[in-house]
Amino acid sequence: MATVTTSNYVINVTEQTFAAQVLERSKTTPVVVDFWAEWCGPCRVLGPVLERLATEYQGKFILAKVDVDQNQRLSMQFRVQGIPAVKAFYNGKMVGEFTGAQPEPQVRKFIEGLVPSQADLLARQAYDWEMSGQLPMAVTNYQQALAEKPDHYRAMVGLGRTLLKQGEMAAGIATLEKIPAGLPERSVADALIVTAQFQQEVAGQNEAELRAKLAADPADVPSRYTLASLLATEERYAEAMDEFLEVVRRDRSYKEDGARKAMLALFTAIGEGEPLTRQYRQKLANVLF
Numbered sequence: 001m002a003t004v005t006t007s008n009y010v011i012n013v014t015e016q017t018f019a020a021q022v023l024e025r026s027k028t029t030p031v032v033v034d035f036w037a038e039w040c041g042p043c044r045v046l047g048p049v050l051e052r053l054a055t056e057y058q059g060k061f062i063l064a065k066v067d068v069d070q071n072q073r074l075s076m077q078f079r080v081q082g083i084p085a086v087k088a089f090y091n092g093k094m095v096g097e098f099t100g101a102q103p104e105p106q107v108r109k110f111i112e113g114l115v116p117s118q119a120d121l122l123a124r125q126a127y128d129w130e131m132s133g134q135l136p137m138a139v140t141n142y143q144q145a146l147a148e149k150p151d152h153y154r155a156m157v158g159l160g161r162t163l164l165k166q167g168e169m170a171a172g173i174a175t176l177e178k179i180p181a182g183l184p185e186r187s188v189a190d191a192l193i194v195t196a197q198f199q200q201e202v203a204g205q206n207e208a209e210l211r212a213k214l215a216a217d218p219a220d221v222p223s224r225y226t227l228a229s230l231l232a233t234e235e236r237y238a239e240a241m242d243e244f245l246e247v248v249r250r251d252r253s254y255k256e257d258g259a260r261k262a263m264l265a266l267f268t269a270i271g272e273g274e275p276l277t278r279q280y281r282q283k284l285a286n287v288l289f
Contacts, residue, residue: 008059009054009055009057009058009059009061009062009063010051010054010055010062010063010065011062011063011064011065012064012065012067013033013065013066013071014066014070014071015071015074018064018066018071018074021064022064022089023089023092024092025062026089026090026091026092026093027091027092029059029060029061029062030060030061030062030088030089030090030095030114030115031061031062031063031064031088031090032050032054032061032062032063032064032086032087032088032111032114033064033065033066033078033086033087033088033089034046034047034050034063034064034065034066034084034085034086035066035068035074035078035080035083035084035086035087036065036066036067036068036083036084037067037068037069038067038069040083040084042083042084042100042101043083043084043101045101046084046086046100046101046102046107047065047084049104049107050063050086050107051063053107053108053111057111057115060115060116061111061114061115068080068083078094081099082099082100083099084099084101085097085099086098086099086107086110088110088114095114096110096113096114098110117148117149118148119145119146119148119149119152119155120145120152122141122142122144122145122148122155123141123142123145123152123154123155125141126138126139126140126141126142126144126145126155126158126159126162127158129141130158130161130162130165135162135165135166136166138158138162139159139162139163139166142155142156142158142159142162143159146159153180153183153185153186154185156175156178156179156185156189157176157179157185157188157189157192159175160172160173160175160176160189161176161192163175164192164195164196169196169199169200172192172196173193173196173197176192176193177189177193187268190265190268190269191268191269193265194232194262194265194266194268194269195232195233195269197262197265198229198230198232198262199233201225201226201229201230202226202229202230202233205226205230207227207230207231210223210224210226210227210230211227214227219250221247221250221251221254222254224243224246224247224250225243225244225247225254225255225258225259227243228241228242228243228244228247228259229262231243232262232266237266237270237276238276238280240266241263241266241280241283244259244260244262244263244266245259245263245280245283245284247259248260248263248284248287248288249287260284260288263284266280267280
């Protein structure tokens, strides 16, 4: 067996140590497994590239070397049909693979897809600050993540959400609105925007007082719209949409078609495929048409 240079970041793995050194270890750090053999020419090309990257990344991933001649059961278990074969593990599961001596740029791209970037790490730290209530620290870290990667939309959602928590409604909404449509993060952003807009509407309002106003004057559209917004902030969505529907019936022009737009925003927040959304989308259509 050829000697393989080992370090803190490059290890030799056998059938006996694979579970602990790869599967268990991958629960905290990505592990890239290089299936190779001494007689394999392409392996001697790819191996040094992987080892160099492991050293460069300084522990952000671990390179595990498996000699297929000495560990044939591992090769069969992971269906290695040609070597070099590279398989990446994270959280105890295989998350990526390639076969053959790929050029270094392609290998680097493969590794980059596994290893958290500096922006990812900053966003993760920001989220921890946010969840612990350290909102100014969270804002700083989210901003640093976006400085590293301006299209890090998870950090953008976090920044917008944290600004809203701090009461900076306009800045929070403006941040969230930067997220392009069609992305998963945009659905989260839309829900946050809707909630923020409703919160702005209901500042200082009281449900009992609003209901008393409506009991005295059912045609009081502003009070009905505010009541609907208040119910929405409490996630009483069916009640909220009943009130918004009534606003649409009585005065669709109020707040520039605001009640209809509010219902569309709630559909997004609730989820387009949810039964409640389908039910009230039909009710809205019945009122409009």
